[in-house]
Amino acid sequence: MSEPIKELTTKERMAIPRHEMPRQEAMERRKNFFEVALGYSAEQAREEAERCLQCKKPTCIEGCPVEVRIPEFILALRSGDMPGAVQALKSKNNLPAICGRVCPQETQCEINCVLAKKGKPVAIGRLERYVADWELGQGVIPPELPPPTGKKVAVVGAGPAGLTCAADLARMGHQVTIFEALHAPGGVLMYGIPEFRLPKKIVLAEVNYVKSLGVELRLNAVIGKLFTLDELLDELLNEQGYDAVFLGTGAGLPMFMNIPGENYNGVYSANEFLTRVNLMKGYLFPEWDTPVKVGKKVAVVGAGNVAMDAARCALRLGTIRALEEGSELPEVHIVYRRSRAEMPARAEEVENAQEEGVIFDLLTNPVEIYGKDGWVSGMRCIRMELGEPDASGRRQPVPIPGSEFDMDVDTVIMALGTRPNPMVFTASGGLERTKHGTVVADEITGRTTKARVWAGGDIVTGAATVISAMGAGKRAAADIDRFLRGE
Amino acid sequence: MYEILEKEIFSDVTKLIVVSAPDVARKAQAGQFIVIRVVDEGERIPLTIADFDRAQGTLTMVFQEVGKSTMHLGTLRPGDALASLTGPLGRPTEIEHYGTVICVGGGVGIAPVYPIARELRAAGNHVISIIGARTKDLLFWEDKMGTVSDELIVCTDDGSYKRKALVTEPLKELLEQRDNVARVWAIGPAIMMKFCSLTTKPFGVPTIVSLNSIMVDATGMCGACRVEVGGKTKFVCVDGPEFDGHQVDWDLLLARQRIYLPEEKLAKEKFLAEHQTCAR
Ligand SMILES: Cc1cc2nc3c(=O)[nH]c(=O)nc-3n(C[C@H](O)[C@H](O)[C@H](O)COP(=O)(O)OP(=O)(O)OC[C@H]3O[C@@H](n4cnc5c(N)ncnc54)[C@H](O)[C@@H]3O)c2cc1C
Ligand SMILES: Cc1cc2nc3c(=O)[nH]c(=O)nc-3n(C[C@H](O)[C@H](O)[C@H](O)COP(=O)(O)OP(=O)(O)OC[C@H]3O[C@@H](n4cnc5c(N)ncnc54)[C@H](O)[C@@H]3O)c2cc1C
């Protein structure tokens, strides 16, 4: 039972150990797609919240791209004022149940927590998740909206950037329509990040919150095809005639290695594999119609969040099948050309993957995929070593001559990163882009080189994080609001 | 949304639907396709826009029941609605004044060839159309194709109607007889497009095919639809669906179309079993 509230001394607070996240046991979770992290109990949350020192200068906030009022929501939480905690959190973050689950806290808010200097930081992300889940359990009450301004904004893409921008604009009284290419909103949250890390009902609950603000969501609307960007802006062509457009179409174009054999059956882009599994619910085939195939020996090339997600999905699909068939458990490898220290994935997810049994082949790079009768039958790799640091300070991997070897695999998933999809730019000029295909936009305001068009999220930065996309959506909303008010 | 307004049954397995989709109809062009889901749990499947009516705000699709999704679609009736419809997708056909052109439609491929033939004719081309099917029952739109063609050749594989021939036979004859054929379009099963391309190759006549690789998003995001054309990897949904048939790696396309055969069989059997119990 939790103690009655009493003021603890700093020393007492610092003596409380950080609360581990209760999780499904590793062998158990390999067999299902249920959420791995189970969430704090009320008591665990209260006790973890007691660890926060309520710093006068809360450095933690500096690490958060949307500047969540961290000490404030934590104080409300531990005082038992849950509605107050929700309010403090949501004043800065429209999608806290998502961020609490997928933010790379260890490099953002938590690394900046004073406690991180001497020991373990306050588990800010887990507390955020706790508060957000409490609110979802209660039924979310939408905030009161100001009178309508009569201005219309089109948001392209229903990922975290677009949803955040739309929610903020709606809260400022503007009329917002989101155009989304897929049949479901959420962007990567829906098609990329798996159910066991971010349940889709959480994403849909957060989307419903955005809709409850009066935002119209138009699914199955591919901008560049159904309407061009210019048409959205043009009152003559489009009776709607939007006053401003925000582009949040992400970086959804998959990259391949351009090595021989990449088009054999059994080679997937991570995007295809994850879309089949998550958006199309391939793990529920044949109850759901979309199939997905995983062999007995899978290689996932890359070591970002995308690679971890693909590896863990493959591991689950393979394990479930093996148990059904009574056959051998599958082998899933992460093949990465650099070393562990350079792996871009969230630390927690690398740990989770390892616990579940994913095998890491580091300093290894594929050079060719072999096939037999049209199907993958093996992959030739070369060993790498880290050379001198380059201009960016990163040590570049270089192949070790003569170190080629063959991996016996029947499925290969390429998780090499993504670029912005150029579809949205079709037949619309005046928008400057970099040589990487990203849109040039002001870092603070999100303004592009085209009048009345803003952009933010992965479309500007290239593949980044949920919270940075949300931050960009927020800043753009603020600037669009200034523009619409004629300031 | 996406209500089925009309339905026509051409054969046991070939059906036509007219769907309400005003925004898509406004933008649709010959050669483009849409992606639909029949139900919420359904697969995203591509279908070519066989006709569109901008004033009525409708799209017409003809489909052949080959597996679970298309069979399920076949059970819908006017008044029912699709779970989703996205489009228009893919690049439109490049319509120009070429001179004399041949449009070949095989089986359900007759449907996508129709708007192409119509636009080519409207652009002043002399349009010769060849349509064919395995057997008489599978043939449709002979009349419609007639109205958009200067010449029309009809054949069936088994000779049950008009000429007994594969479409490649009249195609070859035409190319031998006339030296002014500027371009050929061939749309149908991959194997038919492959052989049409092989037929036209010795004559050096540019041949456009519409590839039907397996798709998921159909917006360039997943790479499921990739094919090799001229030794380069292309995504059919955004770079196509039309390509130079002489450059396509047909064996790769055919292999990739078969990735999910066991799963498709399972889904189909499950659907048929459930469907029969319902009917009883
Ligand atoms: C598998 C995976 C795992 C990840 N894990 C994490 C993680 O743990 N933590 C983290 O912080 N980040 C993670 N990321 C990164 C993070 O998800 C992205 O940085 C973030 O989603 C970017 O948001 P966005 O709104 O810019 O774009 P997206 O989420 O990509 O959304 C863009 C939306 O725009 C739509 N769209 C695209 N083109 C058009 C068009 N022409 N017309 C209409 N709509 C269009 C797309 O369908 C999509 O819905 C992960 C990414 C992936 C792929
Ligand atoms: C651009 C394009 C346009 C098309 N236009 C038409 C059309 O106008 N009329 C028509 O009848 N058919 C058309 N097809 C083919 C049609 O999409 C498939 O027949 C349909 O997806 C089969 O689904 P199913 O569940 O009924 O059968 P399944 O049993 O799932 O599959 C049967 C076969 O269809 C192919 N297929 C399966 N899933 C897909 C998928 N998601 N995308 C593409 N192909 C798949 C495979 O080769 C498979 O072996 C088109 C395909 C493409 C790519």
Ligand code: SF4
């Ligand atoms: S939004 Fe992310 S970075 Fe900000 S406080 Fe929450 S978990 Fe930390």
Ligand code: SF4
């Ligand atoms: S820095 Fe850490 S201890 Fe200080 S207020 Fe932030 S979370 Fe609390």
Ligand code: FES
């Ligand atoms: S279908 Fe996904 S990229 Fe073409």
